[in-house]
Amino acid sequence: MSQVVLQLNKQTIQKMKSHYAKQSKAKIPPGAAFAAKTDDCSITAYQSGKVLFQGKNPHQEAERWGKPAHPKGESNQKQSASSQHSKQPPAWLFTSSHAGSDEAGTGDFFGPITVAAVYLKHDQLAYLKEAGVKDSKHLSDQQIKQLVKKIVHMKIPYTLLKLNNKKYNELQASGWTQGKMKTMLHHRALDGLLEKIAPDRPDGILIDQFSQPEVYQKHLKSEGKTLQEDVYFMTKAESYSLAVASASILARSSFVKAMDDIAEATGLPIPKGASSSVDQAAAQVIETYGEAKLDEIAKTHFSTTSKARKLL
Ligand code: MN
Numbered sequence: 001m002s003q004v005v006l007q008l009n010k011q012t013i014q015k016m017k018s019h020y021a022k023q024s025k026a027k028i029p030p031g032a033a034f035a036a037k038t039d040d041c042s043i044t045a046y047q048s049g050k051v052l053f054q055g056k057n058p059h060q061e062a063e064r065w066g067k068p069a070h071p072k073g074e075s076n077q078k079q080s081a082s083s084q085h086s087k088q089p090p091a092w093l094f095t096s097s098h099a100g101s102d103e104a105g106t107g108d109f110f111g112p113i114t115v116a117a118v119y120l121k122h123d124q125l126a127y128l129k130e131a132g133v134k135d136s137k138h139l140s141d142q143q144i145k146q147l148v149k150k151i152v153h154m155k156i157p158y159t160l161l162k163l164n165n166k167k168y169n170e171l172q173a174s175g176w177t178q179g180k181m182k183t184m185l186h187h188r189a190l191d192g193l194l195e196k197i198a199p200d201r202p203d204g205i206l207i208d209q210f211s212q213p214e215v216y217q218k219h220l221k222s223e224g225k226t227l228q229e230d231v232y233f234m235t236k237a238e239s240y241s242l243a244v245a246s247a248s249i250l251a252r253s254s255f256v257k258a259m260d261d262i263a264e265a266t267g268l269p270i271p272k273g274a275s276s277s278v279d280q281a282a283a284q285v286i287e288t289y290g291e292a293k294l295d296e297i298a299k300t301h302f303s304t305t306s307k308a309r310k311l312l
Pocket residue numbers: 102103208209
C-alpha cells in the first residue's frame with residue numbers, strides 16, 4: 001500500500017467533499033472534514049488541510065488535487081518561486097519506481113565534484129526510508145557511511161562520477177561554467193544508470209535542480225546531447241525523493257572520501273566549503289607545495305585562491 005499526503009486549502013477540500021459525496025464514508029476519524037473511498041484508494045481530509053490518499057494506487061487520485069505537502073520548515077512560496085517550469089515531477093513519482101541524481105562538492109574550494117544517480121524500485125522505498133535515508137545535509141559523515149553500506153548491500157543500481165580538480169580547472173579555463181559541468185555529469189550518470197538497469201525502465205527520472213531545465217537542455221545541446229525521456233527537475237528534490245536522497249548520500253560519501261585522501265596525501269588540513277579557514281588552508285598548501293599544487297586539489301577559479309595569496 002502506498003500513501004500520498006497533500007496540504008490543501010479549505011476551498012479545495014470543500015470541492016473534494018462534494019466531488020466524493022457519493023463515495024463518502026459514514027464513519028470519519030476525529031478531526032477529519034470527510035473520508036471517502038474510490039476504487040483506487042481511500043481519502044481522508046482533515047480540518048487542518050492535510051489530505052491522505054492511501055491504497056494500492058493513490059497517486060492519480062491525489063494528482064487531481066495538488067502536489068505533495070512540503071516538508072516541515074520550508075516555505076511554500078520559496079519553493080514555487082524557484083520552480084516555475086513545466087518539468088516539475090508529478091506527485092506519484094516519489095512513491096513509484098524512479099531514478100534520481102544529485103551532486104556534491106560544487107561549493108567547496110578543495111576537492112572534486114561528485115555526481116551520483118540511483119534507481120529505486122517502489123517496493124524498496126519503505127525500507128530505505130526506515131533505514132534513515134534522507135537529504136545528506138542532515139546526516140553526519142558516520143551516518144552517511146552506514147547508509148552507503150546499506151545501499152550497496154541491497155544491490156541498488158547506481159552510478160557515481162567524479163570530476164577531478166585537474167579536469168575541472170581545464171574545463172573551467174576552456175570556458176565551461178560549473179553549471180555546464182554539472183549538467184554533463186548528471187546526464188552521463190543517468191545514461192550509465194539507464195544502461196545498467198535496462199531492459200527495466202524507471203517510471204521517471206528526477207534531477208535535483210541546480211538550474212532551469214532550459215539552461216540544462218541548452219548545455220546538453222552544446223555537446224550534442226538531448227534530455228532522456230521522462231526527466232523532471234525540482235529544487236530540494238532530496239527532501240521528496242528517496243532516489244535523489246540516496247544519490248545525495250552516495251555523492252557526498254565519495255566527496256568526503258576524496259577530501260580525506262587529499263588531506264592524507266598533503267599532510268595538511270583540508271577543510272570543506274569556502275571560508276576564511278579554507279583561505280588559510282589554501283595559503284598553507286601554497287607555502288608547502290607551491291601554487292601549482294592547487295590545480296590538482298582545488299577549484300582554482302574560486303576567490304579563495306587570491307585570498308590565499310594575500311595571506312602569504
Ligand atoms: Mn543537490
